[in-house]
Amino acid sequence: MAVARYLDTSLDELLRRAALRAGERPAVTTEAGTVTYAGLDRVADRVAHRVARAVRRPGGGAVVVCAPHPDVAAVYFGAVRSGRRLALLDPSAGPAAVRELCAAVNAEIAFVPEAQAGLLRAAGGRLHTVVVLEPAGGAAQDAPAPAPPAGVRVLPWARAVGEMPGTPFACPVTDAGAVACVQLVPHAVSGARVLGLTHRNLLANAAQIGVACALDADSVVVDHLPARHPSLLGAAVHAGAEQVLVADPDPCAGMVQCRRRRATHYYGPSARLTRLADDERFAGHRAPLPGGHLRAVLCADGALEAETARRLRQALRVPVLQGYGVGGLSVLSHVQAPAAQPVLGAVGSSLPGTECRVVHPVSREPVRAWSGGEVEIRGPQVPSGHADGWLATGDVGYLDLDHRLHLVARPAAVFLSGDAVVVPGMVERVLRCDPRVADCVVTEWPDAAHGAVVWAGVVLHRTTGGTVPDGTVLAGVAARANALLGPAEQIRHLDALDAVPRTSDGRPARRRLKQHTRPPAAGAA
Secondary structure (H helix, E strand, C coil): CCCCCCCCCCCCHHHHHHHHHHCEEEEEEECCEEHHHHHHHHHHHHHHHHHHHHHHCCCCCCECCCCCCCCCCHHHHHHHHCCCCEECCCCCHHHHHHHHHHHHHEEEEEEHHHHHHHHHHHHCCCEEEEECCCCHHCCCCCCCCCCCCCEEEEEEEHHHCCCCCCCCCCCCCCCCCCCEEEEEECCCCCEEEEEEEEHHHHHHHHHHHHHHHHCCCCCCCCCCCCCCCHHHHHHHHCCCCCEEEECCCCCCCHHHHHHCCCEEECCCHHHHHHHHHCCHHHHHCCCCCCCCCCCEECCCCCCEEEEEEEEHHHHCCEEEEEEECCCCCEEEECCCCCCCCCCCCCCEECCCCCCCEEEEECCEEECCCCCCCEEEEEEECCCCCCCCEEEEEEEEEEEEECCCCCEEEECCEEEEEECCCCHHHHHHHHHCCCCCCCEEEEEEEEECEEEEEEEEEEEEHHHHHCCCCHHHHHHHHHHHHHHHCCHHEEEEEEEECCCCEEEECEEECCCHHHHHHCCCCCCCC
C-alpha cells in the first residue's frame, strides 16, 4: 500500500523546505523565464510582508485570482505565510462569486493579473488595496483593464512587493488545523458553498497527489489549465518538481511544451484534452508528440469520456489519469489507477489515507457494493464540520467489489462551456435574488462554438407577469443576472416555466429538462 507522508505544520513550510533542499532547482517556468525555488521563496517572503502590512483588522484576509500567471505561486505561499486567510478566486468568476469570497475572508488586499482587475469592482466590503501583477513576459495589454472600485488603492507589483523587506517572514500559524484558504465549490442543495481548507488539508493532499502521480524532484510538470489548482501546486512543491505554465489555449500547445521541456507529467482540463484527441494535427502526427519521457497525463476535472481517454492513451503511450474530489481539484480524493482501462463514470480508487462510502440519501446508512447513493469521503485532506469526519459530496455513485468509485450523477450538474466550468447552482442563486423570480432552474444548452452554454427556466411571481410574461420582463431578468455572472455563466437562453420539475427529494430535475430542451431553429434568438 502506498504511504503518503506529510508535514503537520503551516502550509508555507512546503516552499521553505524546497528552497532549503534544492534552492537552485527550477520551480516555475514560463515563456518569460524560470524562477528557482530559492527565488520563489524570497518573493513569497516579500508578499508575506506586504499582506501583513496591508491587513489592519483582526480577521482580515487576502484574495488572489488563480490565473495561470508566474507570480500566483509566490502570492499563494506568501499570503498563507502571513498567517491571514486567503480566498482563491477563479479567473472566470463573476461579480456574485467575487463578493461572496471576499466577504468570507474579510479581504483587505487583493492580487490580480491586469486583465482581471475589473473582477474586483464587485468586491466591496473592506477591500482597500489591489496589487496588479505584471503582464506575463512583460508584454503590454492590448487594452486597458477595467478600473477597480472607487476608493481602492492600486499598486503595481514592482512597488507593492519589490519594495518590501527581503528578510524571512516567520509564519505565526502554530495550529495546522487552522483555515489557510477558502474556495467556492458546487453544492447540491445551495448551488455553491464556501469550502475552508486547513493547512493540514492542503499538506496532506499535496503528499497524496505526489504519491498517486509519482511526482519526484526530477519531475517536470506542464500545467495547461486555465486556473491554478492549490492541490496540484502544492503537490509539485512537495516533490520539488518544476512547473511549466502554458497559457496558450491551443490544445497542441501543451504537447509542444512537453517535448521542448522534456516533461514527465501533463495536467489539462477535459475540454482541451478532448480537442487535442480530435485535432487533425495531433491525429496526423503533424504536431510534435511529447516524447518518451512523459509518464502520465492527468485530466484535472475528471470528466473525460472513456473513448477519448483511450485514444489519448494509445497515441501518447502513457496512462491518462482522471481525478475526482470536492470542487474539481480543490480536494482530490480519488485517482484512476495508471494500469486501469478507462471506464465511463469510473473515477478510481481512494488516495492513500482516504476513505469513501456510499450512503442511503434518507437513512444516511452505508449501502452495499453496486448499490447507488450519495458519495461521502473522509481523510486528512477533507475539511468537514461533522464530528465523525465524513463529508457529503452531493454526488450520486456506487462502489464496486474492489472499492472503486463509479459516478452515476452529479446533482450540482456542473458542465463545461469552452474551458470554463459552469455551476448551475451559482447561476440559480443569482436568479433567485431577483424579486421577479419565484423559482428557477439552470442546465446546459448545446452550442457549436462552446460545447454548451447556459439555459435558464424561471417561474415568475404573478405580480410580474405570471407564466406568460412579455419579452421585456424576461430580458430584464436575464440582464440583471448576467451583470453578476462570469463570462461562461452568462444566460444565453431564458424561458418562462409554469413550475420547475423536481425529483422526489426536491432537487431540480435537470436531466429531465435536458431531454426536452432543444436548440432554437435557425434565426431564432
